[in-house]
Amino acid sequence: MQDCYMKCSDQPKQGTPSRVGSIVQKRVIYQVLIMDKLTVRIMSYACKMADITEEGVSLVEDIHKRRQPLPSMDGIYFIQPTKENIAIFLSDMSGRSPLYKKAFVFFSSPVSRELVAQIKKDGSVLPRIGALREMNLEYFAIDSQGFITDNERALEDLFGDEESSRRGDACLNVMGTRIATVLASLREFPNVRYRAAKSLDPTTMTTFRDLIPTKLAASVWNNLMKYKANLPNFPQVETCELLILDRSVDQIAPVIHEWTYDAMCHDLLNMDGNKYIHEVPSKTGGRPEKKEVLLEDHDPIWLELRHAHIADASERLHEKMTNFVSKNKAAQIHGSRSGGELSTRDLQKMVQALPQYSEQIEKLSLHVDIAGKINKIIRESGLKDVGQLEQDLVFGDAGTKDIINFLRAKEDISREYKLRLLMIYAAVYPEKFDDDKISKLMELARLPQDDATAVYNMRLLESSSDPKKSSIVPFSLKFDVHKKKHAARKDRPGEVAWQLSRFYPIIEELVEKLSKGELPRNDYPCMNEPSPTIHGSSQSAAIRSGDIPTPYSKRSRRTATWARPRNSDDGYSSDSILRHASSDFKKMGQRIFVFIVGGATRSELRACHKLSAKLQREIVLGSSSLDDPPQFITVKDFILSYLRISSPLFCVIAFIQKKLKLLNANELSLDDLQI
Numbered sequence: 192m193q194d195c196y197m198k199c200s201d202q203p204k205q206g207t208p209s210r211v212g213s214i215v216q217k218r219v220i221y222q223v224l225i226m227d228k229l230t231v232r233i234m235s236y237a238c239k240m241a242d243i244t245e246e247g248v249s250l251v252e253d254i255h256k257r258r259q260p261l262p263s264m265d266g267i268y269f270i271q272p273t274k275e276n277i278a279i280f281l282s283d284m285s286g287r288s289p290l291y292k293k294a295f296v297f298f299s300s301p302v303s304r305e306l307v308a309q310i311k312k313d314g315s316v317l318p319r320i321g322a323l324r325e326m327n328l329e330y331f332a333i334d335s336q337g338f339i340t341d342n343e344r345a346l347e348d349l350f351g352d353e354e355s356s357r358r359g360d361a362c363l364n365v366m367g368t369r370i371a372t373v374l375a376s377l378r379e380f381p382n383v384r385y386r387a388a389k390s391l392d393p394t395t396m397t398t399f400r401d402l403i404p405t406k407l408a409a410s411v412w413n414n415l416m417k418y419k420a421n422l423p424n425f426p427q428v429e430t431c432e433l434l435i436l437d438r439s440v441d442q443i444a445p446v447i448h449e450w451t452y453d454a455m456c457h458d459l460l461n462m463d464g465n466k467y468i469h470e471v472p473s474k475t476g477g478r479p480e481k482k483e484v485l486l487e488d489h490d491p492i493w494l495e496l497r498h499a500h501i502a503d504a505s506e507r508l509h510e511k512m513t514n515f516v517s518k519n520k521a522a523q524i525h526g527s528r529s530g531g532e533l534s535t536r537d538l539q540k541m542v543q544a545l546p547q548y549s550e551q552i553e554k555l556s557l558h559v560d561i562a563g564k565i566n567k568i569i570r571e572s573g574l575k576d577v578g579q580l581e582q583d584l585v586f587g588d589a590g591t592k593d594i595i596n597f598l599r600a601k602e603d604i605s606r607e608y609k610l611r612l613l614m615i616y617a618a619v620y621p622e623k624f625d626d627d628k629i630s631k632l633m634e635l636a637r638l639p640q641d642d643a644t645a646v647y648n649m650r651l652l653e654s655s656s657d658p659k660k661s662s663i664v665p666f667s668l669k670f671d672v673h674k675k676k677h678a679a680r681k682d683r684p685g686e687v688a689w690q691l692s693r694f695y696p697i698i699e700e701l702v703e704k705l706s707k708g709e710l711p712r713n714d715y716p717c718m719n720e721p722s723p724t725i726h727g728s729s730q731s732a733a734i735r736s737g738d739i740p741t742p743y744s745k746r747s748r749r750t751a752t753w754a755r756p757r758n759s760d761d762g763y764s765s766d767s768i769l770r771h772a773s774s775d776f777k778k779m780g781q782r783i784f785v786f787i788v789g790g791a792t793r794s795e796l797r798a799c800h801k802l803s804a805k806l807q808r809e810i811v812l813g814s815s816s817l818d819d820p821p822q823f824i825t826v827k828d829f830i831l832s833y834l835r836i837s838s839p840l841f842c843v844i845a846f847i848q849k850k851l852k853l854l855n856a857n858e859l860s861l862d863d864l865q866i
Contacts, residue, residue, distance in 0.1 A: 198507060209441075212592040223266045223291060224248045225283075227276060229329070230269045230299050236331045255277050258290060265321065266291030266303065271329070272302035277309055285315045299329040301417065316474040327375035327422075329368065330813075333487055335804065337812045338367040346438060346789040346813035349403050356399045363403070363788075366815060367410025371787055372413075373686045373813065374433070375418050381433035381784060383718035384710065386440060411435070413573045415728070433514040434705055434715065439667045441697040442618040442649060443585060443679060445792050445818050448578050448609050449676045450691045452504040453497035454566045454793040456486060469557050492617050494639050498797045500689040501569070505562045511555055573601065574618050577608045578691045578789030584612075584619050585694055587678025591620075591628060609636040610645065618647040624650060694785050698785055698812075699798040704804045705783060765856055779807050786813040791819075 202455060226234060231253070234243075243251065252258050254270055266283070267616065281672065283290045294316075302325060313316065319574045330338045344349075349360045374381060385408035388401035411433070418425045438445070456462060465486050470479040486493050493509075496504040569575060580597055583589035594616055598609065613632055616623070621628050624647070633643045682693065704710040783806075791814030799810040 210329065221249050221264050222247050223250045223252055223264050224260075225252045225254050225266055225268045225270070227253070227270050228319065228475070229271055229341075233328060234269065234334070237328075237531065258283075258793075260290045262286065262289065262292055265293045265295060268294060268296040269326070269761075270296070270298065272298040272306055273302060273326075274306065277306050281310065281313055281316055285313055285321050286315065289316075289319055292319075293321040294319055296320065297322070297326045297574060299326055300368055301325050301414075325422075325447075327372040327418075329372045330370075333390065333817050334796060334812075336799050336810060337791075337814075337817070338373060339791075339813070340366050340815050341819055342366055342815035347787060348488050350400055350438070353760060357404075359399060360406070363407050364410055366788070367407055370407075370411050370433075371414030371418065374784070375422060375425065376416065377782075378424060378426060378430055379782065379784075381431045382429050383412050383433050383435070384705070384715045385435040385718065386437065387714055387716050389714075397582060400437075400439070402439045407786075408435050408718045410861055413753045429719070431784060433784040433786065434701065434710075435786050436698065436701070436789060440787070441795075443615055443694075444696045444794055445790060446587065446614045446618070447581050447694055447794075448611070448704075449694070449792070450500055450578065450689070450796045451498050451563075451657060451793070451797060451798070452501055452562070453486075455501050456561060457793060459565055460561070461566050467557075468560065469560060471553075471556070476828055492554050498800060501562070501565055502689060503543065504558075505566060508555070508559050508562055512559065513554065515555060556663070566861055572608070573604055573689070574608070576601065577604065577612060581612060581615055583690060584615050584695050585679050586682060590677065591616075591623070591632075594632060595635065598632070606638065606642070609638060610642045613638070614648050614649055616645050621650065631851055677808055694794070696795045696798050698787070698795050699802065702783060702798070702802050702810055703806070705837065706802075706808060723838050727809065778782065779803075779809055782809045783812045784813060787817055790814055790816045790818040 240251075248267070249264075250261075254268070254276060268280055270280070280296065282296070284294050303341065307323075310320075310323070331341055332338050342362055345362055345366070349359045385404040388397050388405060395787055417473065418428065420541075433462075449455070456467070460467065467484050469482045471482050471483050473480050489493055496507060497505065576597075580589055583593065592611070597612075613629065613636060616632070617629055620628075629646060630643070630754060679693065683695065701710065701715075705715075785799070791812055796812050796817070799812040803810045
């Protein structure tokens with residue numbers, strides 16, 4: 192898993208996936224790599240530029256731009272199998288003067304027979320082709336256990352107007368193809384499970400939205416059948432589990448404040464993807480210098496703290512800074528002059544004043560700076576009170592009166608916080624739409640009509656299989672002194688260390704049930720009946736009989752480069768977490784893939800990491816996109832007004848605007864987007 196999911200972006204960093212390395216032939220010294228817009232992004236997620244040059248590539252070209260002939264060099268094409276790309280490739284390599292000496296062509300997904308036949312027709316090109324292969328690499332690795340299919344508008348296309356079903360089907364087909372390339376590249380053949388559509392009663396018609404997981408499961412299955420028949424070394428029996436869901440399975444996760452270090456960074460700070468602008472003291476004593484850093488797996492401190500509660504992360508950073516000082520004599524001497532107990536900021540300034548420790552303190556200083564900014568925003572914006580009410584709503588400890596009292600007492604709370612709070616309320620209390628209570632709360636919060644649209648569109652994410660809708664509580668003559676909680680989650684005693692970390696995404700429950708063989712087949716049917724094993728039985732039969740075998744995989748799994756432990760005693764490294772990350776994946780059970788249509792969240796990605804350790808099975812999260820609020824500031828017309836707001840907290844409004852307000856904005860088109 193680690194080989195194919197090593198996360199990278201356009202900037203240099205560690206780790207070259209083996210499959211990407213196979214695109215670039217090591218035997219040739221000087222080569223040209225030709226890609227299209229999509230494959231450039233795939234490559235940038237998979238490796239750094241230095242990795243490509245190390246493989247003998249001296250030039251990277253865009254297939255759609257005019258290029259200089261280099262007849263002494265080989266050309267490596269990593270492209271989508273489209274008619275346009277094939278036509279350009281044939282033009283490059285045909286005639287008396289081809290652009291390159293030899294062409295090695297690798298397609299990101301399966302190529303049609305018609306396009307292959309078109310290549311074969313050109314007699315001048317065939318002798319110049321050194322390789323023609325399907326790489327099955329049309330997805331974007333966002334994490335060591337996560338990928339996206341890059342369908343940013345999936346929520347609008349699929350959950351919007353019913354008349355857009357043609358656009359929705361096209362979106363699902365692309366998604367299905369890309370999910371299948373993930374499984375093909377990893378040589379995995381899954382049991383394909385999906386969330387079934389359920390009508391409230393026989394007279395209720397099933398809608399397009401209800402069938403989204405079913406349609407996607409069928410698309411994935413059709414692609415897998417082609418791989419099974421045609422792809423060499425593709426498994427013929429089931430090797431893993433795939434569970435397909437959509438965003439309606441959990442409406443709260445994309446809206447609620449997640450209090451882990453990772454989520455707070457992406458929610459509260461003005462980041463561009465994983466890029467953070469860090470100010471460091473100038474060596475000349477002038478203004479601080481701005482430095483771009485990447486918060487990713489190659490940083491051991493980030494790897495340790497990313498899933499920790501922000502308060503816990505802050506405490507650990509102070510401990511690390513203190514340990515650094517205690518293990519360095521020069522820092523101790525400098526600190527003894529100050530006297531008294533030093534704060535984290537004092538410790539940071541102290542070690543920064545020691546040039547000989549600049550390299551060691553750089554990583555710690557970065558994270559101290561980030562944690563300090565996050566804690567300042569939390570204090571100044573009153574986010575703790577908002578977060579507490581959010582958690583209480585989700586777990587049934589607060590209701591309408593609490594919302595009213597909060598809005599009256601906290602009139603100065605930000606517009607964005609009020610909006611997210613009411614969206615959570617709407618998800619927990621969908622029946623309140625009928626009695627017009629939500630509209631009254633919107634008036635009390637003094638939110639404009641655009642924000643009201645976002646709240647009301649929460650109804651479009653309601654699923655007919657939602658137990659809250661299908662289970663009707665009968666009238667009872669019994670008087671219960673203790674009113675029953677109206678909760679969207681059940682408390683998990685013993686698992687919560689911090690009050691504001693009670694929330695957990697629904698997929699956590701679903702994955703645990705799937706791993707135990709307890710996921711109901713009526714609600715989550717299987718697209719394929721598992722093939723018989725060598726003993727003549729099937730895994731599903733074993734589960735039905737109650738004898739659940741321990742899942743085990745014989746596949747070889749290499750440990751990622753960032754997970755190799757390094758010895759250090761400088762007082763700041765997080766070697767323990769690196770050693771933990773390099774656990775032997777060979778001993779883990781079969782993988783579980785979970786795919787969410789309509790966008791995944793940081794909390795869901797965190798849950799997959801947590802469950803991998805708990806269940807001893809590698810849990811891989813896939814989605815059409817990863818919903819980090821700042822990355823959604825792309826809709827130009829009605830987002831422009833929010834760009835003028837200085838507080839980075841308002842970046843979340845862009846997420847709400849794009850993901851919910853566009854659900855019924857039929858007048859918008861792709862031309863309105865700048866991506």
